[in-house]
Amino acid sequence: MTLFAERGFDEVTIPQIADAAGVSKMTVTNYFPRKEDLVFDQAEATIRSLADAVAARARGESMLTAIRRDCTHRIAAGDVTLGPPGAVFARIVDDSRVLTHRAREIADLRERALGDAIAAETGEDSLRLRVIATQLASVHRALFTETSRRVLAGEPRDAVFAELATTAPRIFDLMEPSLGEFCRRRDLPPGPAEQA
Structure with a gap:
């Protein structure tokens, strides 16, 4: 949410989210199949x-x-x-x-x-x-x-x-x-x- 607030949801990528969270991109998408699910x-x-x-x-x-x-x-x-x-x-x-x-x-x-x-x-x-x-x-x-x-x-x-x-x-x-x-x-x- 910090990334989204700073840069805007549409500008933030899944790899950037994974990097900020210290996990793999696959881990993010396994838990949140759609990027929108990170918010909703x-x-x-x-x-x-x-x-x-x-x-x-x-x-x-x-x-x-x-x-x-x-x-x-x-x-x-x-x-x-x-x-x-x-x-x-x-x-x-x-x-x-x-x-x-x-x-x-x-x-x-x-x-x-x-x-x-x-x-x-x-x-x-x-x-x-x-x-x-x-x-x-x-x-x-x-x-x-x-x-x-x-x-x-x-x-x-x-x-x-x-x-x-x-x-x-x-x-x-x-x-x-x-x-x-x-x-x-x-x-x-x-x-x-x-x-x-």
């Missing part, structure tokens, strides 16, 4: 995050509720899936077409993974359900974009996340009338407390 090392977890959140929801819980809870938890934790870890990181990404493209690709893949999870659960893969997946995923995408913009503008990350903690619930409230009942989980057997 949480990409796979980010891509799966929304699909995992809806898969883990409790009986009686809608997909919107599960995604809302997941988002609330991530905001409280200052999770990097909702905003860059700092201004240096944000600047590295913003200054590189390759990295800005990868950030959008990760968001697109997260949305697609959620759509796939909805299709698998409902047994239907339709435009309607893909649009719903887009709506559900849009909050995370918008929060990351807004956080990045504000961190780049010099606002303290903690202050931005504190504001997200107030703003995000209002966004989910607006979605509640149309998606609050969507895919409410009914297929799980009652838990021990429900059986009593």
Whole structure:
């Protein structure tokens, strides 16, 4: 990251990274198949995050509720899936077409993974359900974009996340009338407390 901050992501080569780390080029590429993975090392977890959140929801819980809870938890934790870890990181990404493209690709893949999870659960893969997946995923995408913009503008990350903690619930409230009942989980057997 120091090299990227000093020279720009696009200007730094894998051999230069390997040399700075004191390892072989092969070692770098074995751990990071794409150069972008050195920056977005949480990409796979980010891509799966929304699909995992809806898969883990409790009986009686809608997909919107599960995604809302997941988002609330991530905001409280200052999770990097909702905003860059700092201004240096944000600047590295913003200054590189390759990295800005990868950030959008990760968001697109997260949305697609959620759509796939909805299709698998409902047994239907339709435009309607893909649009719903887009709506559900849009909050995370918008929060990351807004956080990045504000961190780049010099606002303290903690202050931005504190504001997200107030703003995000209002966004989910607006979605509640149309998606609050969507895919409410009914297929799980009652838990021990429900059986009593």
